[in-house]
Amino acid sequence: METFENLVRAEFAPKHTYLNTASNALLPARAVTALDRAARLRAEGGALDPLFADVEACRAAYARLAGVPAERVAAGATVALFTSLIAASLPPGAEVLTAEDDFTSVLNPFHARGDLKVRAVPLERIADAVRPGTALVAVSAAQSADGRIADLAELREAARAHGARTYVDFSQGAGWLPLDGDAYDYSVAITFKWLLGPHGAAFLVVPEDFGDLAPVQASWVAGERPWDSCYGPVTELAHSARRFDSSPALFTYAGLRASLELVEEIGVDTVRAHDLALADRFRAGLAELGHEPVPAPGSPIVSVPGLGRLQPELAKAGIAVSDRAGNLRASFHLYNTAADVDRLLDALSG
Numbered sequence: 001m002e003t004f005e006n007l008v009r010a011e012f013a014p015k016h017t018y019l020n021t022a023s024n025a026l027l028p029a030r031a032v033t034a035l036d037r038a039a040r041l042r043a044e045g046g047a048l049d050p051l052f053a054d055v056e057a058c059r060a061a062y063a064r065l066a067g068v069p070a071e072r073v074a075a076g077a078t079v080a081l082f083t084s085l086i087a088a089s090l091p092p093g094a095e096v097l098t099a100e101d102d103f104t105s106v107l108n109p110f111h112a113r114g115d116l117k118v119r120a121v122p123l124e125r126i127a128d129a130v131r132p133g134t135a136l137v138a139v140s141a142a143q144s145a146d147g148r149i150a151d152l153a154e155l156r157e158a159a160r161a162h163g164a165r166t167y168v169d170f171s172q173g174a175g176w177l178p179l180d181g182d183a184y185d186y187s188v189a190i191t192f193k194w195l196l197g198p199h200g201a202a203f204l205v206v207p208e209d210f211g212d213l214a215p216v217q218a219s220w221v222a223g224e225r226p227w228d229s230c231y232g233p234v235t236e237l238a239h240s241a242r243r244f245d246s247s248p249a250l251f252t253y254a255g256l257r258a259s260l261e262l263v264e265e266i267g268v269d270t271v272r273a274h275d276l277a278l279a280d281r282f283r284a285g286l287a288e289l290g291h292e293p294v295p296a297p298g299s300p301i302v303s304v305p306g307l308g309r310l311q312p313e314l315a316k317a318g319i320a321v322s323d324r325a326g327n328l329r330a331s332f333h334l335y336n337t338a339a340d341v342d343r344l345l346d347a348l349s350g
Helices: 002-010 029-043 047-064 079-088 104-113 123-129 152-162 250-266 268-288 308-316 336-347
Strands: 072-074 095-099 117-121 132-139 167-168 186-190 202-205 301-304 322-324 327-331
Touching: 002 029, 002 250, 029 047, 029 250, 047 072, 047 202, 047 250, 072 079, 072 152, 079 104, 079 132, 079 167, 079 186, 079 202, 095 123, 104 117, 104 132, 104 167, 117 123, 123 132, 123 152, 132 152, 152 167, 250 268, 268 301, 268 336, 308 322, 308 327, 308 336
Parallel strands: 095 117, 095 132, 132 167, 167 186
Antiparallel strands: 072 202, 186 202, 301 327, 322 327
């Protein structure tokens, strides 16, 4: 079996120091090849059956990562799209509990309804804030802005005690953070970050009975027999979570299939150990420089208050990081090395 090092070096060859996976990941070489093959298929007028097969292969791969049957996974385009589906399922006046300053795609569809009671509390208090009458708790597993990780076990117990449903966004976790699709009523993730895929795909895990969701966005692909559902109303919805699908961006899934194969080949546990070791190295180096990052133990995302202003200068030096609300955000993934960490620290010490 190939070693981690050999696999990674065969797939990635960044031309500069890329520490911005929390924005979007580098594409592995095998995904680039798959995208090129898909584009050529279209250009040459070939049948698109293989691309539709890629969608189902990706659904199955994500289901394995989430530990659920593929029949419980819906395929769409964005987290916001699926959040809108969740929001549409709630009755007027329902209370939705959220974390302050969570990512907009997890929050805004609930606010856009206009007739829901949306309550925001600090992430650290979200489990304690669940109360009788809370209908849904919606939160990111790892915060985009600073990498803080929600105490999902505590949140799950609090929600169950009060009869609230849970909706967890794993966009900043899927690929390095172990998933448990059975632990929450609904969970979601886009795939262009830690799962190494192209933009344009997201997955929603639903309960066996679909929870309270209605397929309000159903199109022909949501039919039990999609190709017989192209005209007029869909007469028979898919018997699986596919009833919540949106028409797929086929090129995206062609590339994503290859990316998910790589993630599975290496293994989430191996990726997690690698990513966290680099993040811890960066935190230790920051301490030596007198900087204190936002506390986010166990996260590969490191956010340093007050240093966001350095992002343009770092970019000119060939180091890709983010400026988030004035904080410098670095994020580490399987293609990064200790040398990448040290280069960023050297730049910050200058």
